[in-house]
Amino acid sequence: MSKRKILITGKGSYIGTSLIKWLEQWPEQYEIVELSVRGTEWKLHDFSIYDVVLHVAGIAHVSADPNLEQQYYEINRDLAIEVANKAKREKVKQFIFMSSMIIYGSDSKIGENMVITKETKPDPADFYGRSKLEADIAIQKLSSEQFNTVLVRTPMVYGPNCKGNFPRLKKLAKSSPIFPDIGNQRSMIFVDNLCEFLRLVIDKKVIGIFYPQNKEYVSTSDIIRVMASAMNKKIKLVKIFNPSLKIMSNKINIINKIFGSKVYDQTLPPSFDYCVVDFENSIKISM
Numbered sequence: 001m002s003k004r005k006i007l008i009t010g011k012g013s014y015i016g017t018s019l020i021k022w023l024e025q026w027p028e029q030y031e032i033v034e035l036s037v038r039g040t041e042w043k044l045h046d047f048s049i050y051d052v053v054l055h056v057a058g059i060a061h062v063s064a065d066p067n068l069e070q071q072y073y074e075i076n077r078d079l080a081i082e083v084a085n086k087a088k089r090e091k092v093k094q095f096i097f098m099s100s101m102i103i104y105g106s107d108s109k110i111g112e113n114m115v116i117t118k119e120t121k122p123d124p125a126d127f128y129g130r131s132k133l134e135a136d137i138a139i140q141k142l143s144s145e146q147f148n149t150v151l152v153r154t155p156m157v158y159g160p161n162c163k164g165n166f167p168r169l170k171k172l173a174k175s176s177p178i179f180p181d182i183g184n185q186r187s188m189i190f191v192d193n194l195c196e197f198l199r200l201v202i203d204k205k206v207i208g209i210f211y212p213q214n215k216e217y218v219s220t221s222d223i224i225r226v227m228a229s230a231m232n233k234k235i236k237l238v239k240i241f242n243p244s245l246k247i248m249s250n251k252i253n254i255i256n257k258i259f260g261s262k263v264y265d266q267t268l269p270p271s272f273d274y275c276v277v278d279f280e281n282s283i284k285i286s287m
Contacts, residue, residue: 007045048092101187101262
């Protein structure tokens with residue numbers, strides 16, 4: 001069997017770097033190249049030699065600064081579409097776009113459920129979400145029998161040395177003696193599970209929209225409890241703050257980012273098994 005040739009557009013990204021490391025387990029099966037898509041030099045790179053292009057370049061963390069809006073659209077939407085069009089022109093067989101759960105809008109308020117099903121319409125809450133959604137939709141339209149597009153709408157991705165909300169929770173678990181015990185539900189995906197999902201997407205030559213997630217929904221207090229345990233810290237989960245936090249969640253969005261709910265229905269694609277690490281072990285590995 002000949003090696004699958006994979007081009008990762010976006011150099012040094014967390015997901016791209018993790019996938020390269022993951023695929024090193026099968027050196028005889030995959031050949032991977034990373035390409036920076038800053039500037040214009042990437043446009044001269046020959047895409048026709050690759051079986052797969054995985055597009056990971058993008059601005060990942062939300063900013064409310066309106067001065068950055070144009071930059072979000074240029075990088076998250078326009079660049080992604082331009083890379084996809086080049087891949088199609090140069091006869092790449094499969095194009096994988098890292099979309100995001102952010103296209104479904106904000107997290108629920110405390111006490112409310114948010115379950116995303118195949119009937120749920122995307123409803124982004126800000127220009128970060130809109131920029132990702134517009135790229136997602138445009139790339140879907142490029143799909144054909146010769147050019148298979150894969151839209152990967154990931155929830156929060158976490159793992160060793162990740163950025164974003166996960167290290168913030170880690171700091172809380174390390175320093176706080178108590179933490180609110182709120183029974184919210186979250187879809188998340190451990191980076192090794194995501195990498196195995198991407199490997200299978202490439203092997204199976206699939207096409208379509210996918211919603212990879214860990215097998216388990218988790219609450220924020222579950223995450224904190226396991227983190228504290230991994231650090232040999234004692235932390236007490238208490239319900240005394242719950243009424244106040246519930247009132248605050250009507251007005252302060254950051255409360256919902258921490259304690260709100262947002263999950264993918266577990267019947268959403270993919271139907272194949274890719275979860276190689278369970279939740280508790282994934283948190284311990286990530287510490």
